[in-house]
Amino acid sequence: MSKINAVITGVGSYVPDYILTNDELSTMVDTNDEWIMTRIGIKERRILKGEGKGSSDLGAKAVQQLLEKTGTSPDEVDLLICATVTPDMQFPATANIISDKVGINSAFSFDINAGCSGFLFSLATGAKYIQSGMYKKVIVVGAEKMSSIVDYSDRSTCPIFGDGSAAVLLEPTNENVGIIDEMLHTAGFGRKHLHQKAGGSCKPASHETVDAKEHFIYQEGNHVFKHAVSNMADVSVEMMEKHNITSEDLAWLVPHQANNRIIEATAKRMGLVKEKVMINIEKYGNTTSATIPLCLCEWENQLRKGDDLILSGFGAGFTWGAILVKWGYDPK
Ligand code: UT7
Numbered sequence: 001m002s003k004i005n006a007v008i009t010g011v012g013s014y015v016p017d018y019i020l021t022n023d024e025l026s027t028m029v030d031t032n033d034e035w036i037m038t039r040i041g042i043k044e045r046r047i048l049k050g051e052g053k054g055s056s057d058l059g060a061k062a063v064q065q066l067l068e069k070t071g072t073s074p075d076e077v078d079l080l081i082c083a084t085v086t087p088d089m090q091f092p093a094t095a096n097i098i099s100d101k102v103g104i105n106s107a108f109s110f111d112i113n114a115g116c117s118g119f120l121f122s123l124a125t126g127a128k129y130i131q132s133g134m135y136k137k138v139i140v141v142g143a144e145k146m147s148s149i150v151d152y153s154d155r156s157t158c159p160i161f162g163d164g165s166a167a168v169l170l171e172p173t174n175e176n177v178g179i180i181d182e183m184l185h186t187a188g189f190g191r192k193h194l195h196q197k198a199g200g201s202c203k204p205a206s207h208e209t210v211d212a213k214e215h216f217i218y219q220e221g222n223h224v225f226k227h228a229v230s231n232m233a234d235v236s237v238e239m240m241e242k243h244n245i246t247s248e249d250l251a252w253l254v255p256h257q258a259n260n261r262i263i264e265a266t267a268k269r270m271g272l273v274k275e276k277v278m279i280n281i282e283k284y285g286n287t288t289s290a291t292i293p294l295c296l297c298e299w300e301n302q303l304r305k306g307d308d309l310i311l312s313g314f315g316a317g318f319t320w321g322a323i324l325v326k327w328g329y330d331p332k
Pocket of ligand 1: 030031032035036039040116155156157159220221222224225228257258259262286288314315316
């Protein structure tokens with residue numbers, strides 16, 4: 001029997017309408033467009049407004065679009081994996097809620113929390129279920145309402161993050177396309193530099209934790225930056241070398257969108273011209289698990305069957321990694 005590969009056969013995405021610009025942020029904290037553009041590279045980010053709305057509302061819209069674009073019936077889906085650090089609630093999983101909202105009733109579903117590497121970890125996991133021959137249709141969705149954990153009085157974190165969601169469909173193929181290889185890592189020592197202090201089992205929510213603003217993102221930006229630059233670049237170059245892919249051969253780098261300077265440093269180490277790097281951080285900021293599939297969606301019409309893509313990210317955990325993808329279809 002020939003080898004079964006797991007190939008991405010469609011993408012879908014959704015970002016909320018509300019645009020939070022640098023100018024509006026400048027009225028909330030002591031910052032300005034010039035600092036944010038120079039140090040991070042973000043012009044605006046999307047924010048999900050509305051009482052009771054959560055990441056599942058974003059995820060459901062992305063998955064709905066994916067189902068429609070690929071002509072997939074909800075009943076055909078075997079598994080849905082949601083990558084998120086902003087679940088609707090501690091339990092049940094946001095993946096369960098998304099499945100319910102789009103009418104996926106005969107699949108199983110679960111969440112993966114791997115910080116900004118969540119989409120990479122989830123894609124690798126979903127691919128295994130296809131490659132094993134067990135399932136035929138697996139959806140991987142990154143969905144984040146980052147605005148729910150951002151402290152809009154902290155100028156060192158509030159410009160960075162935005163809300164959004166994007167999803168891919170994985171299916172089996174015997175052709176030499178799809179998820180070719182993965183290099184994924186975690187280093188738990190990094191948790192001290194980027195985490196949410198309260199709300200988990202070691203420090204449940206209380207009046208004190210709320211007063212101390214411990215339900216927001218805590219980030220020591222410099223430490224995270226330093227590790228992000230070296231690890232994202234190292235793992236991406238390692239992937240190129242392992243597969244003898246030159247900077248000319250590689251069609252696209254699809255990097256996590258945390259900071260334009262991290263993306264540029266990674267691309268430089270890989271020897272890539274900027275035309276081969278997907279960058280949309282200016283429009284959406286850091287949507288954590290959604291950045292990479294949001295790029296795939298935006299660039300879908302420029303991708304050709306057989307293109308080599310390296311998906312690369314770094315985030316809380318620390319977590320990081322790269323996935324080599326041979327793109328599976330021409331623009332439809
Ligand atoms: O996706 C998850 C992983 N996360 C990341 O990859 C984020 C990695 N880190 C970063 O991207 C950067 O470290 C930040 C964007 C978070 C910060 O940029 P930075 O260049 O490292 O700035 P800094 O924290 O070293 O601050 C430099 C200066 C400070 O002022 P002083 O002490 O030099 O007077 C800050 O107070 O910039 C000041 N500053 C600001 N000024 C205007 C910090 N935030 C702002 C702001 N506007 N929003």
